[in-house]
Amino acid sequence: MDEHMDGAASAQTLVLDHVPMRNEEGEIRHEFVEEIAHAIEAADSAALRACVAELHEADLGDLIAALAPDDRVRLVELTGTDFDFSALNEVDETVRDEILDELPPETVAEGVRELESDDAVELLETLDEEEQEEILEKLPLQERVALERSLLYPENSAGRRMQTEFIAVPQDFTVGQAIDYMRDTPDLPERFYEIYVVDKEQHWQGAVSLDVLLRARRPVALAELTDEDRRRVSVLEDQEEVARMFGKYNLVAAPVLDTQDRLVGVITVDDVVDVIEEEADEDLKALGGVNSDEELSDTFLTIARARFNWLLINLATAFLASSVLGLFEGQLEQMVALAVLAPIVASQGGNAATQTMTVAVRALATRELGSSNAWRVVIREALVGLINGLAFAVITGIAAVVWFKIPGLGVVIGLAIIVNLVAGALGGILIPMALERVRADPAVASGTFVTTVTDVVGFFSFLGIATLWFGLK
Amino acid sequence: MDEHMDGAASAQTLVLDHVPMRNEEGEIRHEFVEEIAHAIEAADSAALRACVAELHEADLGDLIAALAPDDRVRLVELTGTDFDFSALNEVDETVRDEILDELPPETVAEGVRELESDDAVELLETLDEEEQEEILEKLPLQERVALERSLLYPENSAGRRMQTEFIAVPQDFTVGQAIDYMRDTPDLPERFYEIYVVDKEQHWQGAVSLDVLLRARRPVALAELTDEDRRRVSVLEDQEEVARMFGKYNLVAAPVLDTQDRLVGVITVDDVVDVIEEEADEDLKALGGVNSDEELSDTFLTIARARFNWLLINLATAFLASSVLGLFEGQLEQMVALAVLAPIVASQGGNAATQTMTVAVRALATRELGSSNAWRVVIREALVGLINGLAFAVITGIAAVVWFKIPGLGVVIGLAIIVNLVAGALGGILIPMALERVRADPAVASGTFVTTVTDVVGFFSFLGIATLWFGLK
Incomplete structure (x- = not known):
């Protein structure tokens, strides 16, 4: 692949197939970072957009971390709506705060709008209140209210970690009606593993896993498939407790209920994996006499x-x-x-x-x-x-x-x-x-x-x- | 609830609603363990069967750990086919080995047959070869061969952690055909989150998440929904690498391919959560100068x-x-x-x-x-x-x-x-x-x-x- 490395950046050499992002050990390749840096210098917006659109948010996060501080902000600006802001949740807090400080609040608000609610909260929660306010006021009322509500829950609570996008259907639906509902609703959550049954006041009644739904025939009543004993989480529960429950009972998702047992969100296992890693990190560092928020990018x-x-x-x-x-x-x-x-x-x-x-x-x-x-x-x-x-x-x-x-x-x-x-x-x-x-x-x-x-x-x-x-x- | 605590065990007092298993801190209640111990002493098989059938495997594991060593084996014997052997994967290795040693190989083989393949491998892998052989030879040929193949993969490899039950459909299926296939097949995996598309030689072509499947209409070709770039795992990959990949890319499941890119299994996130916790445990203990296999139940x-x-x-x-x-x-x-x-x-x-x-x-x-x-x-x-x-x-x-x-x-x-x-x-x-x-x-x-x-x-x-x-x- 070295034949592609011999010149200035062009749209062609940026295609990931030509200069792979990672070497065999899974480390990010120096040449790849150089290419991107060149493209940023040349303000080659088209090439950069094509590149970031192809990258998974986790890879995009690694790329950002590998760039020089000034280039990070420029990359976000040059790629505009193609930049996935959830990538900022993948980098150290110090790096994230630097980037968010530099960007105009409008750009951040635009990026936050595209995120699932849990990613948006994660991005906003480390900012101080003034900065949060500046970004929130640029959002449409409904999204703003939802995010503000999530941010009111205590730090490290299930309410902070949950996403407020989920699928809830009435008790009297059949399998067929549930499937039709999903086929006909345009803005379903990005990913989901189960749907929930609620009564008219949004009280949680039970869960139906997608695989259970798919095994059943259309006329079957959803009530027959509903698991009412499924483990659920209170919105105020500590994330560590939630993680322990997921680990113990092998869950992929859990409904989050408010104090009146109304369904308000869902926690998924990917967030829980992050929590488990965080907690392991904290214990290890604490035993070694290091603050848990120390990051490799700190000065x-x-x-x-x-x-x-x-x-x-x-x-x-x-x-x-x-x-x-x-x-x-x-x-x-x-x-x-x-x-x-x-x-x-x-x-x-x-x-x-x-x-x-x-x-x-x-x-x-x-x-x-x-x-x-x-x-x-x-x-x-x-x-x-x-x-x-x-x-x-x-x-x-x-x-x-x-x-x-x-x-x-x-x-x-x-x-x-x-x-x-x-x-x-x-x-x-x-x-x-x-x-x-x-x-x-x-x-x-x-x-x-x-x-x-x-x-x-x-x-x-x-x-x-x-x-x-x-x-x- | 104390009124139920005043006498010998009977089927009634064993119902979990009467004597809850755990106190508010989530610790197992001493009274509950006592009740079970009484029932074991009285050889009250019916009551015990009703109880273990109600318990999640993780809770059953905790109960076993809390019982006296002799009672553990008796519990398995008294509850027969109602005993879920995957509970044994939830207890310390020392305790598990003790129980498996005491039980007749026929009973263990019977229990292993009921398990998903990954749980069966987990149960068998800590036994020495002679004991494995004794149990394996009591299994039907097909299951025996499948387990033996899994046990040939290196320890801590993806091949050991994967389950060999998965859903694979041909490339030319429509959404409707895939759904009908799931409705008509009786022994689907216990739980699944995505289905895989394979060619005639079982080469992996891509993955379709269940939520993607459910959003699409029946006549849509599966090929249109198939994600060919989905992250996959080689059967020989180390479980730590697999865990890192799951954590990084927020996966719930990943197909496992052999060296010829044929689909041979699937790894799910619940196994990965166990691996992450194990690795964190190992690092922490290693830094503290303790062997990673030291367990709280050791003498x-x-x-x-x-x-x-x-x-x-x-x-x-x-x-x-x-x-x-x-x-x-x-x-x-x-x-x-x-x-x-x-x-x-x-x-x-x-x-x-x-x-x-x-x-x-x-x-x-x-x-x-x-x-x-x-x-x-x-x-x-x-x-x-x-x-x-x-x-x-x-x-x-x-x-x-x-x-x-x-x-x-x-x-x-x-x-x-x-x-x-x-x-x-x-x-x-x-x-x-x-x-x-x-x-x-x-x-x-x-x-x-x-x-x-x-x-x-x-x-x-x-x-x-x-x-x-x-x-x-």
């Missing part, structure tokens, strides 16, 4: 500032742990081997505790760990700490004696290891459980508390036992 | 043994770091403040490095970090390390001077902090990238390497600089 100053706070907390706990060492200054001077070995006791406890904590945080997030099995798991973790404590007491003890040729040192470090691994195991399970109990996020705060426990207990037990054993002062 | 001995290996590696690196301290024994004796402060330098570097590593591991897993932006991210992380290094050099320096009243100590620890935070940042990003390059899992091994770097660099720089600054020996 180093933004990131340094965001990570500073966590490091500051860590510094405080590190000083706390070192102050325990400070209590034993005299002993450290008398026997420097203690200073050399103390970090081993702390580190071994910290790692064992992190193992326990990781399992606990994950099990709490997936609801595998609850009041019914809490005590069994706590006892189990304590036993694991004890057994590995015994094992590493022996190993570390022998190593310490071989190294420093002080026989008692093996006993001292061995005992300290046992104490610290049991303390770490208990801290690793009880701290996340306590945080969950007081409705704090165990993933965010557990790490600091847990390693503080193992540092303090590790230093104190090792040096305390050494003081007693060797009669130091 | 403490199994867990202690599994976690031992990771702790042993950690012990080795802890001794390595302490050996650096050992090099400076003389200096530590001369100035005990160094022994007290050294862990702070190591800890601050370790935490900064963990932040970088967490972001890097996650970005590698989601493919956000690739060769196109690698250098930008490396430079950014180094700058973040430098800036936070400078900030914490000042803070730690002042704190050290205030504590120990030795002016030079502030400069020494400040310089060491800067060195260690930059080293940590570089280690945190370069080590995961290098592991990814050599096709190792960055999530599993990065942590040890990274904290070894910051421990060794932290101790060495702090004590080295102190030696030079204070002229110690």
Whole structure:
């Protein structure tokens, strides 16, 4: 395909078949981005329109992310109505906000109009209220009211994630009538997997999956096919709960009901997949001491500032742990081997505790760990700490004696290891459980508390036992 | 509801409406489990059959997990054909294997026959070959061959995850013919979201979503509605790639093609959601030093043994770091403040490095970090390390001077902090990238390497600089 790469951009070389967007690893090809950048420079609107029209929104998002900041806005402007604004939901928030800031509100409003309601809400919700207002007031009244209503629901609620386009039919329809309705209605939702049966006041009565509908003959009453027990979602439900329900019961869509059980929207599995990935991302970052909204496109100053706070907390706990060492200054001077070995006791406890904590945080997030099995798991973790404590007491003890040729040192470090691994195991399970109990996020705060426990207990037990054993002062 | 709780189990009290399975938090109710346990003891087969028939497979799985080990097998035996074996895919592998071991192969084979092919494969794949064989040979030839073929595909491949039940129609069908075919075929897949068009040799030609089918009138040729560009999956593709594709392009189903582009199965989004959760689970556990197959139902001995290996590696690196301290024994004796402060330098570097590593591991897993932006991210992380290094050099320096009243100590620890935070940042990003390059899992091994770097660099720089600054020996 290299023969197409040898000149300026023209409409021909932009056709995706000639310069494929991605290489074999699925990474976006540098040459492809260059071609687009050339076309933007040349203001080759026709070529760009042809290109973006062909791309899936996810690919278009990747392309935008790969372009230089100025080119991103120019691309949207040059492709006009061919630009699918849902692609902006696929890029980092920082990039999205930059683009939306630069574009005239009319252009954004025009783009928002073309979106399904859930995509429109997703695009608008990260903007501040003033910017939202500016765009919303350019929309036709009906669409504006619908979006404003969705934006009133709490962040991360089902009401925010749902789309308000769905198919609802009366209870007395037959299969044939339902099919005819779909054939005759021009603006059906873009994609749908089930239809809903409602009464005259829009109260939800049940769901009929499309495959069920297609198996039945036309005269069959819809009531016969309706699943009234289908799982449904309250508009105020947290998206994490919704995601858990989808995962557990293998759903592709769920009706969203208001507090009066009226059907107001539908959540589809593609939104749920995003939620699951977001939540996994948040837990992982939280355990690593990183803010969940940190993005790869952030500047180093933004990131340094965001990570500073966590490091500051860590510094405080590190000083706390070192102050325990400070209590034993005299002993450290008398026997420097203690200073050399103390970090081993702390580190071994910290790692064992992190193992326990990781399992606990994950099990709490997936609801595998609850009041019914809490005590069994706590006892189990304590036993694991004890057994590995015994094992590493022996190993570390022998190593310490071989190294420093002080026989008692093996006993001292061995005992300290046992104490610290049991303390770490208990801290690793009880701290996340306590945080969950007081409705704090165990993933965010557990790490600091847990390693503080193992540092303090590790230093104190090792040096305390050494003081007693060797009669130091 | 407590009035139902006062006696032996009877068919009435088992009806779910009387003793709901879950409390308001969605946890399984202790009373419900008790009722079931009583019914099992009383061998009240009718009541149990009525109960399990009403439960979703996921709920049945939770119930099994909550029962005592002996009761689990008894429940399966007492409910016979009413027991849905897909519930066994919802419980921990340890529990599943225990139950399958206890049941006669005939019973298992009977249960497997009722499952969709992907559920059957999932159930069988964790058994050892001998046990698989025992069950497979009790199945009718056709089903046996189909399952054996699926089990030949590599673990975690699309071929393992796909179901082999799907709807394929010829190219020259009309909408009406397709609908009639579905109405007239008795054993359609349990659930489906799209149908596929194939040629006479079963080569895949395209997909038609059910909603598209339902919008069109009967005489329309299916060819007009067929999406030939629909994303498809090779049978050998890794499930992680498949999950990424589903997430990116918002799919609910994807056709699975063999190496000759013949349609052999379909992967649906519910399987993909499981894969996404599994992968998130694995990454999180790997970063916490826990084996990915550790389960909440494992015994403490199994867990202690599994976690031992990771702790042993950690012990080795802890001794390595302490050996650096050992090099400076003389200096530590001369100035005990160094022994007290050294862990702070190591800890601050370790935490900064963990932040970088967490972001890097996650970005590698989601493919956000690739060769196109690698250098930008490396430079950014180094700058973040430098800036936070400078900030914490000042803070730690002042704190050290205030504590120990030795002016030079502030400069020494400040310089060491800067060195260690930059080293940590570089280690945190370069080590995961290098592991990814050599096709190792960055999530599993990065942590040890990274904290070894910051421990060794932290101790060495702090004590080295102190030696030079204070002229110690």
